[in-house]
Amino acid sequence: MLDMKNERWLMEKYNALSDAERGEYALISLKIKRFRVFNRLYNRELGNALVEKVYEALQEWLQPGEYAAQIHLNYFNLLVRISKNYEEIFQYVIRLNQQIRDMPDERFHGKVFCGFGIYHLTREPVDFYIAQYNADVCRSECAERDFKNSHFDVYGQSYHDPVLRDYDLEQIIQPALQRGDLQLYLQPKVDLRTGEVTRAEALIRWIDPQRGMIPVSDFLPMLESTGLIDRVDLHTFEVVCRTINRWLRVYNKKIQISVNLSHCMFNYRYYFDDYRKIHEKYRTPKECIEFELLESIVLNQVERLRQVVDELHNYGFTCSLDDFGSGFSSYSVLSNADLSMLKIDSSLFQNESNPREKVLIRHIVQSAHELGIMVVAEGVETQKYVDYLRQLGCDFLQGFVFYRPMPVEEFEERFVRGNEKVRFS
The missing domain is CATH 3.20.20.450 (EAL domain)
Structure with a gap:
């Protein structure tokens, strides 16, 4: 059984960041699209396997000092170093999406689409749950706009919280x-x-x-x-x-x-x-x-x-x-x-x-x-x-x-x- 880290573990990593380190990181909210539909079409066992495969793909993606955790079912958070330049973010998300979409498993290859919400941390301390909310809200606002494609938004750049x-x-x-x-x-x-x-x-x-x-x-x-x-x-x-x-x-x-x-x-x-x-x-x-x-x-x-x-x-x-x-x-x-x-x-x-x-x-x-x-x-x-x-x-x-x-x-x-x-x- 795969040992998937949870929200409490990620929060500890988040809180351990120094003020100088914090400004280099972003919190990414990631959700597998249409997960409930997938479970109904196939079965819960295959749905659980999909979640594990996505988690494995994320672990392979992470660099030293970066972290990922399963928050709930098909919902993950990543704490990663990422540029604040929008074009570089765009390229980063394309590659991350490919890492998940093209994973070497015939059951899921080319069939998995995700929504990404990105919130850049600041040097000033921000509560973990506030950072998580900011990443979540810009992902969820457009989560259902296109079932057959992945999407992303960046808090404060492509998305502004109304x-x-x-x-x-x-x-x-x-x-x-x-x-x-x-x-x-x-x-x-x-x-x-x-x-x-x-x-x-x-x-x-x-x-x-x-x-x-x-x-x-x-x-x-x-x-x-x-x-x-x-x-x-x-x-x-x-x-x-x-x-x-x-x-x-x-x-x-x-x-x-x-x-x-x-x-x-x-x-x-x-x-x-x-x-x-x-x-x-x-x-x-x-x-x-x-x-x-x-x-x-x-x-x-x-x-x-x-x-x-x-x-x-x-x-x-x-x-x-x-x-x-x-x-x-x-x-x-x-x-x-x-x-x-x-x-x-x-x-x-x-x-x-x-x-x-x-x-x-x-x-x-x-x-x-x-x-x-x-x-x-x-x-x-x-x-x-x-x-x-x-x-x-x-x-x-x-x-x-x-x-x-x-x-x-x-x-x-x-x-x-x-x-x-x-x-x-």
Whole structure:
């Protein structure tokens, strides 16, 4: 009977490493794929033989000062010296996989596939079970993606633990909100008849004291996937209410600001209670606030859309549909909800010479106007589109051709305190 070392034995070897040695090693989590299926197709006796053969192959692979142990059935851990260079890791795993796959036993030759998770140790002591978890999690996340091939991932390189990432984000988001790191930016909406700016969309920019401005793509998807976006949405709404009130008090000027309603709040039955509490605190003129609903979250939820829009309208707010034309646009959304504004997505302003694109834009503008809905063209970057949209009678334009998103202070200086307007040629 083969004397296979166990987890306790490997832990002792792990704990015996000095700080200097530890940085040279990696803990590898290795599992034989479809082991239960193998046992059912053949028998447990042959399954046990397979485990022993894999263990023998691992022992032959190890160099002096390297260790392997069976943790459970078809699950092994290896403590080996391995480079941190990804290309060298790649070649290492190919050779290790070949060592197992091509072992000289006709019963198993070419039939064994494994999953590998690799966690590089650091000089700073890390508990054995934490290292084991890190190796396990990056192996198991993709363990079933391909039955007929082996796979591997490297913790911190090809795999990043979403649990830790989301936990870290949750720990820092509230302090960031309290410090004011998540700042309100406004993108002007230009009136295509007068050139005036009396409307804007509220956007969030994260300006970290150490890292500077963090790209939106680095944090917004995580906020949405974790549900933390609702805190940011409510924070933004409160800042918008305060800002509108201050402009009224200081300049006696009304600016309408639209705020985005995320899918988390849209699908939360009692979402409006939180907004109502904030609004009742500030009593901001209701006509100065508009809620933008993303087309991607309202499609196939027409009844829910009607409920949300009715609730907002009954309270006194207006609603717009954002990103219309970005994907599977449905005119049923327009016919079933009392929307006041439609925003044509930037994807329809990519090719000035495309006559089909112009046909679509024209029909969207005409259809919206016939339904009593105003239209904003967003993401416009060239003068030719400006001219065409003005010719169609489009109401507003939001795009880099005129203005990029800007801090509240700049918006105030240019459009609230001042009367800057666009002059059309």
